[in-house]
Amino acid sequence: MDLQAEEGEGLTTAPLPVLVATAVPVERDAVAQALPGAFEELRLPGGSLLRTAAGFDLLAAGVGPALAAAGTAGALTAAALAGRPYGLVVSAGIGGGFLPQAPVGSLVVADAITAADLGAETADGFLPVTELGFGTVTHRPPDSLVRVASEATGARTGTVLTVSTVTGTAARAAALRARHPGALAEGMEGFGVAEAAAAHGVPVLEIRAVSNPVGPRDRAAWRIGDALAALTEGFGKLAPALESWNTHDQ
Numbered sequence: 377m378d379l380q381a382e383e384g385e386g387l388t389t390a391p392l393p394v395l396v397a398t399a400v401p402v403e404r405d406a407v408a409q410a411l412p413g414a415f416e417e418l419r420l421p422g423g424s425l426l427r428t429a430a431g432f433d434l435l436a437a438g439v440g441p442a443l444a445a446a447g448t449a450g451a452l453t454a455a456a457l458a459g460r461p462y463g464l465v466v467s468a469g470i471g472g473g474f475l476p477q478a479p480v481g482s483l484v485v486a487d488a489i490t491a492a493d494l495g496a497e498t499a500d501g502f503l504p505v506t507e508l509g510f511g512t513v514t515h516r517p518p519d520s521l522v523r524v525a526s527e528a529t530g531a532r533t534g535t536v537l538t539v540s541t542v543t544g545t546a547a548r549a550a551a552l553r554a555r556h557p558g559a560l561a562e563g564m565e566g567f568g569v570a571e572a573a574a575a576h577g578v579p580v581l582e583i584r585a586v587s588n589p590v591g592p593r594d595r596a597a598w599r600i601g602d603a604l605a606a607l608t609e610g611f612g613k614l615a616p617a618l619e620s621w622n623t624h625d626q
């Protein structure tokens with residue numbers, strides 16, 4: 377695919393497509409509602425992908441960091457082999473919000489995407505995998521991208537934690553806060569998406585619409601419909617900002 381388009385006297389770079397990875401189809405569909413035009417459905421090994429004419433590919437990769445990483449990596453590899461590489465990967469979905477900073481229905485954009493439970497438990501507390509001599513526990517989206525995304529959507533910015541076990545007690549929420557003072561939200565996919573993006577050298581963004589507080593388990597307090605509506609509204613504002621960032625601002 378020719379990425380250069382002539383415009384007037386000079387050359388401008390056409391924006392590379394954006395991959396949006398959600399966990400489940402209702403999240404993918406909430407994002408799709410914000411994007412104009414028809415969708416083409418493509419089959420991939422890890423599931424199906426909805427492609428918009430405007431350059432957004434939407435993937436429901438599954439719940440949890442492993443499926444998120446596998447699905448995202450598969451889509452990135454397929455796109456690269458097809459000669460249509462992505463310029464940006466977005467992890468999008470609902471999540472738990474730390475109160476009072478991130479109430480139900482609000483949006484959070486990650487300035488750090490951190491694996492909160494990747495490491496070892498010791499008698500002296502939790503050791504992140506980096507202190508064991510391995511890998512990484514945090515990916516940082518580009519500052520300019522975080523700024524553009526939060527200005528467009530009104531989202532708060534802070535750390536979004538990725539957990540394999542949803543927090544369900546006040547004690548666990550307090551422990552996470554103590555270890556990650558900048559945490560605003562938790563989800564189960566962001567770090568997996570970010571690992572796959574990093575492996576391909578592609579920038580990543582994470583946006584979460586808060587469906588429930590992080591803390592004691594209370595299923596009656598979930599507001600999934602409100603969070604999905606916030607995701608749609610937020611993505612409607614985010615999409616043009618991403619296109620602009622992708623073209624000019626990075």
Ligand SMILES: O=C(O)c1cccc(C(=O)CC[C@H]2O[C@@H](n3cnc4c(=O)[nH]cnc43)[C@H](O)[C@@H]2O)c1
Nearest residue numbers: 399439470471472542543562563564565588590593
């Ligand atoms: O059964 C529970 O107590 C419970 C509480 C919150 C979420 C779940 C899920 O199974 C949803 C997992 C799904 O949604 C995202 N999500 C939403 N809220 C949270 C949360 O508080 N902590 C972590 N992840 C959350 C997550 O990214 C998954 O895709 C069950």
